[in-house]
Amino acid sequence: MQDPAPPLATIAAALRAERERAGISIAELARRAGVAKSTLSQLEAGTGNPGIETLWSLGVALGVPFSRLVEPPTPAVRVIRAGEGPRLSADRADFVATLLAAGSPDRRRDLYVMELEPGQPREAEAHLPGSVEHVVVAAGRIMAGPAAEPVELAAGDYISFPGDAPHRYEALTAGSWAVLVMEHR
Template sequence: MPELIARIAASIRRERERAGLSQTELARRAGLAKSTLSQLEAGTGNPSVETLWALGTALDVPFSRLVDPPRPAVRVIRAGEGPVTRSEQADYAATLLASCPPNIRRDLYRVVAQPGDPHLSEPHAPGTAEHVVLGSGRALAGPADAPVELLPGDYIAYPGDAPHLFQALTADTTAVFAIEYA
C-alpha cells in the first residue's frame, strides 16, 4: 500500500505541474482543502476513490493516470514477450503491443529499407508517438540519440515529437510503422 500511495502522490504532482496549476488552484477546482492536496502530494494522505475522481476531473485526465505508473517514453517488446491471447479455433496468437489512447489518430505504414545511411526524421507535432514492429532483417530504430537494435518480431515505441531514426542493418529489412498523432 505505501508503494501505491507514493505512486498516487507522484502522479498528482506530475499532472498538476503538467497542467500549470498551483496547489491552491487545483484544490479549488477539485473541491478539496489545500492541506488535503498538500498531504496527498507528500504521500502522507490516503485518498478515496471520490477524491481521485475529483482530482482527475479537475486535471482533465483519466482516473487511471493517477493510479497507474507512468509509462516510459521508449518501450521495447522483444519477439516472444508481451500478453498473448490464443485462438481455440486455429493456430493463431495475438500479442497486444499498444492500445490506442482516446482522441488519437493513427497512420500505419509498411517500410522496406536497405543498409546505408539512417532515415533521420525531424520532430513531428507535439504528442506524436511512433510504434515499429520489425518484420524481417535487422534495424536500429528509436530516438536519434539512443536507437535500439531490433530483430524480427521486436516492437519499439518512442516519442515522434523528438528527432528519431530508422536504419536498416541488413538487405530488404521490413517493418510496420504506426504513427499516432495527438
C-alpha cells in the first residue's frame, strides 16, 4: 500500500485555530496530548509527518473531532473521486483512512473509507466521550470492535461499537476495505 501524504497545510491551520480557540499554548496542548512540543510546533508550521495516532491525541486534547484537524472547508457540492481525498496512514499498521465528509457543529459525524492490509492491527485509543463507530465492510475480511472483544466481519457485515474506549481494526485478507461513520455526541 502506498504511503499517502497528509494534508499538512490544512492540519497546520486547523491545529493553530483550534489551539487558539481553546486559549492554550503549544506547550500546554503538547502536554495534554502526550506529544513533544517540537512535534506540535512542526505540525503548526506545516512540516512533519503526523500519523493518525498523533492527530487523534491532539483532537481529544482539544475536545474536537479528528476530522476538524484534517478537513478543509467544503463547498455546497463536493465530489471525491476514488483514490482522492485527505488520506492519513497509521504509524504502526498498514491502515489508511480517507475522510469523505466531516460533520458540522450541529451534525457531529464523520465519514471515512478505511483501507486495511494484513499485518500489524490498528490499535486505536479512546476518542471523545460518547463517540460511536459504525462500520460496514465493503471487501475482504476484518476483525473490528472493542480491543477486548473484536468481531470477525466479512463483506456486507456491519458493526457498531463505542469509540470512546480502546478498539482495533485488523485486516484478515488482502485488499480489505470498509466504510466508517464516526458519531460524536
